[in-house]
Amino acid sequence: MSLKxxxxxxxxxxxxxxxxxxxxxxxxxxxxSDREYAGQVDGVDGVELVLLSAGEIPRELAAGRIHLGVTGxxxxxxxxxxxxxxVQQIEAMxxxxxxxxxxxPKSWIDVDTLDxxxxxxxxxxxxxxxxxxIATKYHRLVREFxxxxxxxxxxxxxxxxxxxxTVKNETAEMVADITSTGETLRANHLKILSAGPVLKSxxxxxxxxxxxxxxxxxxxxxxxxxxxxxxx
Amino acid sequence: MPDRSDIRLRAAxxxxxxxxxxxxxxxxxxxxxxxxxxxxxxxxxRARAYxxxxxxxGEQMLRPDFTVPVVQMHMRDGAEPARYTYAGEVFRRxxxxxxxxxxxxxxxxxxxxxxNSAAADAEVFALMANSVAGLGLRAATGDIGILMAAxxxxxTTARRKAAxxxxxxxxxxxxxxxxxxAHRVPVPQSRQALLSTEGVPTDTGVxxxxxxxxxxxxxxxxxxxxxxxxxxxxxELLALETLMAVRETVxxxxxxxxDIAVDLPSISTALDRLEARSAALAARGVDVQYxxxxxxxxxxxxxxxxxxxxxxxxxxxxxLPPIASGGRYDALTRQLGQGTEIPAVGxxxxxxxxxxxxKASS
Numbered sequence: 001m002s003l004k005x006x007x008x009x010x011x012x013x014x015x016x017x018x019x020x021x022x023x024x025x026x027x028x029x030x031x032x033s034d035r036e037y038a039g040q041v042d043g044v045d046g047v048e049l050v051l052l053s054a055g056e057i058p059r060e061l062a063a064g065r066i067h068l069g070v071t072g073x074x075x076x077x078x079x080x081x082x083x084x085x086x087v088q089q090i091e092a093m094x095x096x097x098x099x100x101x102x103x104x105p106k107s108w109i110d111v112d113t114l115d116x117x118x119x120x121x122x123x124x125x126x127x128x129x130x131x132x133x134i135a136t137k138y139h140r141l142v143r144e145f146x147x148x149x150x151x152x153x154x155x156x157x158x159x160x161x162x163x164x165x166t167v168k169n170e171t172a173e174m175v176a177d178i179t180s181t182g183e184t185l186r187a188n189h190l191k192i193l194s195a196g197p198v199l200k201s202x203x204x205x206x207x208x209x210x211x212x213x214x215x216x217x218x219x220x221x222x223x224x225x226x227x228x229x230x231x232x
Numbered sequence: 233m234p235d236r237s238d239i240r241l242r243a244a245x246x247x248x249x250x251x252x253x254x255x256x257x258x259x260x261x262x263x264x265x266x267x268x269x270x271x272x273x274x275x276x277x278r279a280r281a282y283x284x285x286x287x288x289x290g291e292q293m294l295r296p297d298f299t300v301p302v303v304q305m306h307m308r309d310g311a312e313p314a315r316y317t318y319a320g321e322v323f324r325r326x327x328x329x330x331x332x333x334x335x336x337x338x339x340x341x342x343x344x345x346x347x348n349s350a351a352a353d354a355e356v357f358a359l360m361a362n363s364v365a366g367l368g369l370r371a372a373t374g375d376i377g378i379l380m381a382a383x384x385x386x387x388t389t390a391r392r393k394a395a396x397x398x399x400x401x402x403x404x405x406x407x408x409x410x411x412x413x414a415h416r417v418p419v420p421q422s423r424q425a426l427l428s429t430e431g432v433p434t435d436t437g438v439x440x441x442x443x444x445x446x447x448x449x450x451x452x453x454x455x456x457x458x459x460x461x462x463x464x465x466x467x468e469l470l471a472l473e474t475l476m477a478v479r480e481t482v483x484x485x486x487x488x489x490x491d492i493a494v495d496l497p498s499i500s501t502a503l504d505r506l507e508a509r510s511a512a513l514a515a516r517g518v519d520v521q522y523x524x525x526x527x528x529x530x531x532x533x534x535x536x537x538x539x540x541x542x543x544x545x546x547x548x549x550x551x552l553p554p555i556a557s558g559g560r561y562d563a564l565t566r567q568l569g570q571g572t573e574i575p576a577v578g579x580x581x582x583x584x585x586x587x588x589x590x591k592a593s594s
Contacts, residue, residue, distance in 0.1 A: 081327040106437040110451045112422035115408065122398060123451060124443060131274070140327070143275055150405025152274050152398065167441045174441075189438045194422060 342578030374529025385498020
C-alpha cells in the first residue's frame with residue numbers, strides 16, 4: 001500500500017501543481033515519454049503519483065481510489081453532492097482562480113440582474129414556444145443558483161466545450177461558464193450578469209474521507225501534511 | 233424500514249378501499265416522456281426526478297408522481313365524472329438528504345367532477361382522514377386559490393399581476409416582486425441607467441442569438457411603462473401581507489379573512505368556496521371547528537395545486553414527510569387538456585410511513 005496523490009495530468013494546472021509542491025519540498029515529476037501518464041514523488045516516501053484528468057479527480061476521491069487530489073472547487077461542488085461528507089479541503093492553492101458566471105449577449109441591454117433574467121425568460125418562452133436555453137457543463141451548480149434566485153422558465157443544455165459559441169450558433173440563448181479574465185466572453189459578444197458569480201473557484205488540495213488507509217499510510221499522510229504546511 | 237411485502241399488502245388494501253369508494257383502478261407506465269414533465273415543472277424537475285433515455289424515444293423520466301399521467305389519461309378518454317385509484321412506486325432523486333427515500337409506494341385517489349367542487353374536496357379529504365385515522369396525525373389545510381384571487385384583484389397593471397401569479401409558488405421571488413411593485417426597494421442601478429436614456433438606445437454592439445432586437449425594445453418599453461405606473465397602494469399591500477400570514481382554525485381564519493376582504497374584495501368568492509367546503513367537510517364528519525387553516529400552506533412544495541391543499545403530519549416524527557397529502561389542480565387539467573379542462577382534486581398516501589408509525593405505537 002502507498003498513499004495515492006492524484007494531480008491533473010496536463011497543461012498549466014499540472015505545471016502549477018508541480019511547482020506548488022516543489023516549494024514545499026515535495027518533487028513531483030512525470031516519468032517515461034511525454035505521452036505516458038506515469039510519475040514519481042521525491043521528498044517524501046510512500047506516496048504514489050496518479051495522473052488524472054482534473055474532471056475525474058473528484059470522483060476518484062469520493063470513491064476512495066486516491067487519498068489526496070488536486071482539482072478546482074468548481075468540479076468538486078458540481079460533481080459531488082454533499083461534498084463535505086466525501087472529501088475534506090486541505091489547502092486552497094492560490095492558482096487556477098476562475099469564476100463560474102452567467103453571461104448573456106452584450107446586445108441584451110435590458111438584462112443585468114436575476115430579476116431581469118427571470119422576466120426575460122418568461123417573455124422568451126411565450127414568444128418562442130420553448131424555454132430560454134442556458135449552455136453549461138455545471139448543471140447542478142447553475143440550477144441550484146437559479147432556483148435559489150427564483151428564476152423560472154429556463155432550461156439547461158449541456159455543453160462540454162466551446163460554450164461561448166453556442167449563442168451565436170443559436171443552440172442556446174446564454175451561457176454559464178468558468179472564466180478567469182472574461183476575454184473569451186468579450187470576444188464572443190457576451191457580458192457577465194451582475195448577479196453572481198455562481199461560484200468562485202481555485203485549485204485546491206483535497207483529502208478523501210472514504211479512502212482506506214493502513215497505519216503506514218496514516219503516518220505518511222501526517223508527514224506529507226506537515227511538509228505541506230511547512231512544519232517539517 | 234417495514235418489509236416490502238408488508239408495504240405492498242397495505243397498498244393493495246388501501247387501493248381496494250378506494251375502489252370500494254367508487255374509484256376505477258388505473259396503472260400508468262413507470263416511464264414518462266421527460267418533455268411534458270419539463271414543460272410543466274421546468275428545470276427544477278431534473279433535480280427531483282431520475283432521467284434516462286434511449287435513441288428512439290429520447291429522454292424519459294421514472295415517474296415522480298401519478299397525477300400527471302392520470303390527468304393525461306383522463307383527458308384523452310375519460311368518462312365524466314370519474315374517480316380513479318392507483319398504487320405503485322414513484323421515484324424521487326435525492327441529492328441533499330440521504331435519509332429521504334428515493335423510491336416509495338404511493339396509493340392515490342383522484343376525482344374529476346364538474347358539478348360540486350366542495351363535495352369532491354371533502355370526499356378526498358375525508359377518505360384520507362379515515363385511512364390514517366388512529367395514527368394521531370395533525371391535518372394541515374390551505375387554499376392557494378385565495379392568494380391567487382387576492383393577486384388578481386390588486387389595483388395594479390396586468391403585467392405586474394401576471395408576474396406575481398407566475399411566482400405564487402416561489403415565496404421569496406414573490407416577496408421580491410411585491411417589494412419592487414410597492415416601491416419599497418430602490419430600483420437597481422443598471423435599470424436606472426437604462427431607463428434614464430431617452431428614446432431607443434443605439435450602438436448596443438453585435439446582435440447575436442435568437443432573442444431579437446424587437447424583443448429587447450419591447451421589454452424596455454414595458455420597463456418604462458412600469459416605472460411610470462404608481463406603486464401598489466399601502467392598504468392593499470398590508471391587506472395582502474396580513475392575508476398571507478393567516479394561520480388559524482377554519483372558523484377563526486374565515487372571520488379574519490372576511491375582515492381582510494374589505495380591502496381585498498376580490499377574495500370574497502374564494503372565501504365563499506372555503507365556506508362551502510367547510511360545510512361539506514362537516515357533513516362528512518370532519519371536525520372543522522378544530523381544523524387548522526393556513527393561507528400560505530402548500531406554496532413551496534405543491535406546484536400544480538391551485539385551490540384546496542392539505543397534508544397529514546406525524547407530530548411525533550417531524551423528520552417524516554406528510555403521510556398523506558393532496559389538493560385541487562384545475563389548472564393542470566387545462567394545461568394538459570389541449571383546449572379542454574375539468575375541475576380535479578386528488579391525494580396520495582404513503583403506506584410505508586403508516587406502517588412505521590403503527591409499529592412505533594404498538
